[in-house]
Amino acid sequence: MTTRTATARYEGFGKEGKGQISSASGVLDATPYSFNTRFGDEKGTNPEELVAAAHAGCFTMALSFALARAGFNEGSLETTAAVKLDSDGEGGFSITRSDLTLKANVPGISEEQFEALAKGAEANCPVSKLLKAEITLTFELA
Structure with missing residues (x-):
């Protein structure tokens, strides 16, 4: 595509x-x-930061579309992805997890409906599917 x-x-x-x-x-x-x-702290980027940006963006867009399909057309979503790089014990490294933290404001939605849509978006966003790391999602609905 x-x-x-x-x-x-x-x-x-x-x-x-x-x-x-x-x-x-x-x-x-x-x-x-x-x-x-x-x-270190040198100015620039790194692969884990780029993966975190991709995961946060992908998940947030997937949830936005899920909310629109469910009939919600106003509100806001803000997601932070924390991607963890660990030693793999074999002299290399692995991305072992991506923790998504979501702050959402969706007027008129129940917590149960929001949770179902958010979990669906987390499981089905293409970047979540790409990652073989553990992925967690916590959210705060205002």
């Missing part, structure tokens, strides 16, 4: 290397990434 692309370039290797990530849309344009943006 659709294909999106991004490019990563890395010069030098290991902790001393420096990279840049660009997306076809231009939203990311030679955005720096490196060991220090991943594990």
